[in-house]
Amino acid sequence: MKTFIQAISQISLQEPLSDQWFSNPHVPQNIFNESIEPDYKRFLSPMEARRMGKLMKRAITTSLDVLHRSHFENVDAIISGTGLGCIDNTEKFLHAIIDNNEDCLPPTAFMQSTHNTISSQIALYLKCHGYNSTYSHRGTSFESSLLDAFVQMKVGDIHSALVGGHDEMTPDYFNMLGKLGYWKKDPFTIDSLKKADTIGSISGSCSLALLLTDSPNQDALCQLNDIELMYAPSITEIRSRMENMLIKNGIALGEIDAVVMGLNGDIENDAVYHQISQNCFPNIPVVWYKHVFGESYSASSFGAYTASMCLKNNLIPPHLLYNSVARSTNISHVLVYNHFQNKDHSLMLLSKI
Amino acid sequence: MNKIVVTGLGVISALGWGVEKTEQALLKGKTFVGKMKYLNTKFTDLPVGEVPYSDDELRELLHVDKNLSITRTSLLGRAALHEALRSADILQNRPKRIAFIAGTTVGGMEKSEQYYIDFLDIHSDYKTEYIALHDCGACCEMMAMEYTGKFDMMTTISTACSSAVNSVILGANLIKSGCVDAAIVGGSECLSKFHLDGFHSLMILDPELCKPFDKNRQGLNLGEGAAFLVLETETSATERHVKPICRLSGYANCCDAYHQTASSPDGEGAYLSMTDALKSAQLQPSDIDYINAHGTGTESNDESEGNAIMRVFGNNIPPISSTKSYTGHTTSASGSLECVISILAMVKNFIPANLNFSEKIPSLSFEPVKNVVTNVTLDHILTNSFGFGGNDSSCIFSKI
Numbered sequence: 001m002k003t004f005i006q007a008i009s010q011i012s013l014q015e016p017l018s019d020q021w022f023s024n025p026h027v028p029q030n031i032f033n034e035s036i037e038p039d040y041k042r043f044l045s046p047m048e049a050r051r052m053g054k055l056m057k058r059a060i061t062t063s064l065d066v067l068h069r070s071h072f073e074n075v076d077a078i079i080s081g082t083g084l085g086c087i088d089n090t091e092k093f094l095h096a097i098i099d100n101n102e103d104c105l106p107p108t109a110f111m112q113s114t115h116n117t118i119s120s121q122i123a124l125y126l127k128c129h130g131y132n133s134t135y136s137h138r139g140t141s142f143e144s145s146l147l148d149a150f151v152q153m154k155v156g157d158i159h160s161a162l163v164g165g166h167d168e169m170t171p172d173y174f175n176m177l178g179k180l181g182y183w184k185k186d187p188f189t190i191d192s193l194k195k196a197d198t199i200g201s202i203s204g205s206c207s208l209a210l211l212l213t214d215s216p217n218q219d220a221l222c223q224l225n226d227i228e229l230m231y232a233p234s235i236t237e238i239r240s241r242m243e244n245m246l247i248k249n250g251i252a253l254g255e256i257d258a259v260v261m262g263l264n265g266d267i268e269n270d271a272v273y274h275q276i277s278q279n280c281f282p283n284i285p286v287v288w289y290k291h292v293f294g295e296s297y298s299a300s301s302f303g304a305y306t307a308s309m310c311l312k313n314n315l316i317p318p319h320l321l322y323n324s325v326a327r328s329t330n331i332s333h334v335l336v337y338n339h340f341q342n343k344d345h346s347l348m349l350l351s352k353i
Numbered sequence: 354m355n356k357i358v359v360t361g362l363g364v365i366s367a368l369g370w371g372v373e374k375t376e377q378a379l380l381k382g383k384t385f386v387g388k389m390k391y392l393n394t395k396f397t398d399l400p401v402g403e404v405p406y407s408d409d410e411l412r413e414l415l416h417v418d419k420n421l422s423i424t425r426t427s428l429l430g431r432a433a434l435h436e437a438l439r440s441a442d443i444l445q446n447r448p449k450r451i452a453f454i455a456g457t458t459v460g461g462m463e464k465s466e467q468y469y470i471d472f473l474d475i476h477s478d479y480k481t482e483y484i485a486l487h488d489c490g491a492c493c494e495m496m497a498m499e500y501t502g503k504f505d506m507m508t509t510i511s512t513a514c515s516s517a518v519n520s521v522i523l524g525a526n527l528i529k530s531g532c533v534d535a536a537i538v539g540g541s542e543c544l545s546k547f548h549l550d551g552f553h554s555l556m557i558l559d560p561e562l563c564k565p566f567d568k569n570r571q572g573l574n575l576g577e578g579a580a581f582l583v584l585e586t587e588t589s590a591t592e593r594h595v596k597p598i599c600r601l602s603g604y605a606n607c608c609d610a611y612h613q614t615a616s617s618p619d620g621e622g623a624y625l626s627m628t629d630a631l632k633s634a635q636l637q638p639s640d641i642d643y644i645n646a647h648g649t650g651t652e653s654n655d656e657s658e659g660n661a662i663m664r665v666f667g668n669n670i671p672p673i674s675s676t677k678s679y680t681g682h683t684t685s686a687s688g689s690l691e692c693v694i695s696i697l698a699m700v701k702n703f704i705p706a707n708l709n710f711s712e713k714i715p716s717l718s719f720e721p722v723k724n725v726v727t728n729v730t731l732d733h734i735l736t737n738s739f740g741f742g743g744n745d746s747s748c749i750f751s752k753i
Contacts, residue, residue, distance in 0.1 A: 101395065102546065111555070111613050111741070112613065113551070114741050115489065115513075116511060116513050116742045120610075121613070124613070126610075134511050136488065137490035140490075141509075155530050180481065228532075231501075231506055232502055343494065
């Protein structure tokens, strides 16, 4: 059973619900970056929009938009990845506990704080009684969701799935992660991010909805051949799992036209990518995307998006090319490789339809 | 079709650490929910099902370095994981590819809520290391830290109170599709002020011992714990010369799609998850010999679940109990904890009681099992696990 990415919709620091970033991106200027909000009136009534937090609005909107783009009314499964869940509500409830010394707490923030609020609200909205789940595993939350949908499609339990990657960066969480060295301290340029000689990256809020199906219609983006998660693998293991993936799918390493990687300008993060690409994907064009979308727990979903767009448009735009390896103009097969703190690693193999 | 079997179990809850202690406690037919000892909250009168060890005692039992920063959820997870791995002998005598999947809802919240003011102060570096342990994935990684390199993949599920059963389902699907040969699945959650205050704000905590399926039920008692199951194919168990404990014969995950926290009155999500689980097990409702209900003791859950059970089983309702009356509601761990309890009941031929029950819910046709039943043969058992947001899942286990 083959699986396909029918369509993708996003809200991030790029033009919302649009693919404009692929040819004409906004260049991030700040270390803390807010998303550009779309006109929610197209998707939500003013009353609904008022009741929902930012992340919820974005998740529902990207989900409805991707269904609309795909000409699908409903799906068999709704699966979301989110590293922090509805962190805004979690913070509200934490503050209330401290400020009110546990007394007279409003339940709404608690009710909407659980990570699965996103998937379950989408189900409520679509009246979808099908499979519903939520993954929260650091930087591979999105890949975990996609893997779940992929294996269920493989065994024939489902035929379509709405897969999401949704995370918002609140100012408080940004500051907390800043204490751990997550963010750049000084002004940056795209060139300085590429050089990656200091710690830290730039932040972004990411909401992405993807429609995975075994029966695509004609404007589908690409085929998802395979996806794997790895935990704390050695370089040898990464190489052998990548080679096995290619063999299983009948594709030679020489046929891979690009590797999309989660390079983010952090010296330690990027060193791992350089080491892996030298050992596993030498002489293949490297594509990056976090300089366009920023870093967040769900940022890796934009790696799959970038690869899908390159395949659909048969093109790697210069602003996404990380190195200067020249290759054929035909983009047929793309690997997406991401890691989080060199522990959680993921590999996806996508092909032109 | 290669059958999926259970070859290892690990558990820690108010009943103690280990399957033996758990079985003995269940057979005693008395609750382990009681006075709060360790959680730092002002609501100390609320009964809870606490694991009977402090953090320091857990560290000592598990040989965890006293300087290592680790959350209680990860400590509990470690205890259960350690036992599960040992009982299945899966690391020394390993199949090729193993996945580790844990469910948790508030991750490292029990530490974050203590140090939050310092977390927010950009000039303070007090307990900063716990910021890195706040998210669910970090908690899961810390459970498995001592086995780094042994697991081929790892992920964390967060579907509130059904998290652990959804990790059983993912593990089974990964095995079925050939992605891995074995999966260690389950969940862990410790008590936190965040959870206690949250459930309190929803006014669904019983100030006394919870009374699942009782007409006068007033809500749930919170508990804490962790439980893991080792799943693999029958072929893999045979090749490793490990005797399977039972079979995972069916499972389903459906969404109630009714309300963010309340259950639909007719229990549509629960009805669908039970019927789909029966379908996937290729069993009839009459084949089920025992139901371990989600049975939280809240007004909304028990009526909704009861209605769904009546819709599925009609006039032929099997014995039902909610063992949350022994352990409290262990939230993210409850799904796998109750899988372990149900499996113990099946292989040791007993039915645990639904404690504190006195009066039937008028709209329901059944009463739960009031006293422990022994010397009973159970061939197929069904366990329900439901979460906020209508995340409803059911699993069926069968004798080998």
